Structure formats: C-alpha cells, structure tokens
Amino acid sequence: MSLVPATNYIYTPLNQLRGGTIVNVYGVVKFFKPPYLSKGTDYCSVVTIVDQTNVKLTCLFFSGNYEALPIIYKIGDIVRFHRLKIQVYKNEPQGITSSGFASLTFEGTLGAPVIPRTSSKCFNFTAEDHKMVEALRVWASTHISPSSTLVQLCDVQPMQYFDLTCQLVGKAEVDGASFLLKVWDGTRTPFPSWRVLIQDLVLEGDLTHIHRLQNLTIDILVYDNHVRVARSLKVGSFLRIYSLHTKLQSVNSSSQASLLSLEFHLHGGTSYGRGIRVLPESNSDVDQLKKALESADLTAGQRSDVVCQSEHEDSFPALSSSGSVSLYEVERCQQLSATILTDHQYLEKTPLCAILKQKAPQQYRIRAKLRSYKPKKLFQSVKLHCPKCYSVQEVPHEGNLDIILQNAVTQTPNTKLQNTSLYDSEIWTTKDQGGRKVVVHFVKNNGILPLSNECLILIEVLGIVPLEYVFVMTFTLDDGTGVLEAYLKDSEKFFQIPASEILIDDDLQKSVDMTMDMFCPSGIKIDAYPWLECFIRSYNVTNGMEQQICYQIFDTTVAEDLI
C-alpha cells in the first residue's frame, strides 16, 4: 500500500486543446505579467506559453494568495500547469485557473539544474517530467529568441523599455501617485541618473551606504498601481523591475550649460508585463548580481575626472561647449546601428540638444532614431538634381553654348526610361531646333495620373548639364535629447541603390521601402526603432531677412547586413 496516489498525469499538446475541458500542459513562457493585485479580490497573472506544436496559449491566473500563482521570472522559463481549465475567448482557447490548479516553473536555460519553483507543499515529479523539461529546453533554444530585455545599467540607452535586475538600497514616498526606489546593479549608467526631489527624512535606507555608492545608484519613479508594491519592498532585497522606461532629459542650469540626465520610470498599468517582482537569494541571476555588486568600482562612481560647474553634491556634470558627452557615451554601450559611417569614425558623438544650440557650419557624428520622414511615397523622393547649381562655376561662353547644344541634340533619349509603372512619358519634337527631342515624364500617384497642377513633371532636359537622379528626403531624427530635421540627398551612396534606376525597377523600390520601414517601423513606439549612426553637416540658409540653420546627412550608409 502506497501513501502516494499513483496518478499518471497526461499532458495535452497545445494544438489539441478543447474548450470546456480541464487539462495538464507543459510550455515555454513567451510572455507574462508578474502577479499583481486585480481590481477584484485576487492577484492576477497573465501568461502566454508555447510548446513544440508551435501553438500559443494565453492563460489567466487568479488567486487570493500571491504565492499560489506561477513563479515566473523571465521569458523562456518552462512551466507545468495542472488542472488548467480551457475556455474559449474570441474564438481561441484560453487557459484559466480551475479549482485545484497547481504549477511548477523551471529555468529555461539548457544545462541548468532542473529545480521546480512552486508553492505547492507536495507535488508529483517523475523522470518523465524531467525529460519533458529537458525536451522543451532543447526546443526553445532554437525556437524562442532569448530575452533581449534583460539589460545592465551600463547598457541602457535613452528611450528604452527593459527589465532590470537590481538591489534596493533606498525608498521614499514622493506623493500619492508616485514612489521613489533607489537601486543599483554594480554598473554605471552611460548618463548620470536623475535625482528625484523628496522631502528630507523620508528616505528609508542606509544613508551612509547610499552616499558611498553615489552615481552607481539610480532613481526610479514608480506610479499608480506599482506604488503599493514599492512601499512594501524591503531595503536590501533583490528585485526584477519589468518594462522600466528610460528617458534622457536635458536640463538647463543657471550656468547655461546643458545638463543631461537619465530618467527611470515604471509607468502605471501592467501593459507589456510592467511590474516588480522580488527575486529570492537562490535565483541564479541574483548570484550574478551579487558578484557584480561585490566587484563594483566605487571610486569610478565618484566621477573625479569631471569638472562640475555646480558645487551641489548630487549635481550633474555639465556639457562642454563642444557638446561632447564622451565620458558617458561609454564604448561598451555600443548597440548595433542600422546605418554606419563611411568615414569620420574617430569623431565623438554629439547629442542633438547640443547641435541645436550651435552655429553653422559644422559637422557632427550623431546617433539617433528616425522619428519620421518625408515624403512617404518613394516616387516622390526621386528628383533630378543639377550638380551645377550647387557648385560655383563659370557660365559657359556664348560661343561654347552652341556646340554644347548641338551635341545635346544628337543624343537620343533612352527609351528604357520611358513609360514605366511610375510615370507616363511623352516625347516632344521641337520645330525650330532641328527636331530636337525632349522627353517629359508625368509622375503618377498610386498608379493614377494626378491633375496637371498637382503633377510632378520630370523633364529630361536641355543639354548643358546632365541631370542626376537623386533621392531627396527629410529625416526627423531624435536621440532623446532633441529633435532635428536633416536632408538626405543621395544618388546611390546611402541606400547603395542608384536613384537613376529606382523608377524602372520594382525590386529596387521594394528594397528601399523595406529599408525605410525598418528604420521607422509602423505600429510600434520609437523606443523599439533601431539606432542610426549618421554624419551630418549644418549650413546657413538665408531666406529673405531670415537666416536658418539646415542639416544634411552625408558619409552615411545603410549597414551592410541590412542590404
């Protein structure tokens, strides 16, 4: 007689789930919201899993007991759910807690020890389960991209959402809607953290320790629903803060120098799994964190190499007039860029806020995201450009003009460039110029020829200067410190596609469209856009009485692996 009931659990593959049943399933966590207090009576957690059938299942878990919900720390964790109810929501199977629901969670890393995390006092775990976990790890290693949101403070970028593993060193009430957490992870941010103003004496924590850590600590403001969680946290505990948002702020000081600081916000709500979870000492990421904390360079945090313009202890280093922030643009913070420089790699990057304050002409290396661009339709960006207009040259002598024009008359227009899907072409034969042929292209809009007053007309012209096909676009660039409009005028260097061939080649059009869509993807926020490394020059433009500074992109090309 055995005290343990010989239950043989059957696990249903995720592609065989039927509404109205109660099942046991295994899966890899693809998305999750750490447990949070619902608007009802229970804690809630939303978890999406996937298995070898490549079918996803989103599950809703409710429990009055926080511990009873699945103990998931990151995407890629492996879970086993027992007595999961399957219901149908929006015509899709959906999992939900049913009575007797229980879960086990395992690290998803190949080769890591198979240790179940659970609040269940007793649970069934056999050699078969062990095999299931191993098999899912192997499958996930080639089918699930590793979590890219786990980032150390030294690698944070302005305008980013990421998950931070850190230790809490201080906390303070700010107001009803926000709460301050002071944390560190042993590394230093590329820009100094903002300092949230709080009333004296409300900061809880070891003030001597916090002072010693100086700029190794960051200030996080958490809002709304996260306030009560933050308030309950114990100083010294290890945390993972999910979907933490960074924002680079330029602050003007009395000395008129630009100050840059990095803000950290945990916004209200639970979208994208925003939340806070305490990690136990046994967590393998906490082991790593502890090592980073032990080996942290406290002296580096003092920034003794920076000349501060203010004597205030917590002040931010000022930007020099050249706008260089090289001290904080730590090289290890490099992230792959969607465009690269073809020259000037030795130059330091300059934040846009600094460029916007300076006189033209100058040249800068920048790193920014493409907030938007104009025109949206590729055919509108292809223009004929006259290089002579941009260069200072003598107007040809009248005597030479005849010869130049006569030569032009003998050239026959290229018929390959006529009547494409993007424009209609007409050949106009002159009567009094020896029958010289002039080709006029009427550019269509979405395949339709616009009214004559709105139609872009390209004229293959007049013999003196061979006109050059170019892409002309306006890029609105944003690096978190400022926004700047820069022109791109490119014949083939930037896209590595000749502008002269774009109008007659569908594949090239698709390629440029895809590149632009990758720079500036629709439907996602700018934080998820790729970084562009660009070289720009500023120049003065006089428009009547007004003088304006414009910017042009050059010596920049689309990164090779994107072409």
Added chain:
DNA sequence: GTTTAGGATTCG
C-alpha cells in the same frame, strides 16, 4: 459563491 482580465508600453 462571483469578480478580477482577456498581453500589446507613459505622456508623470
């Protein structure tokens, strides 16, 4: 015994 939320970033 029911409700909660039902993935899909704030705007401080």
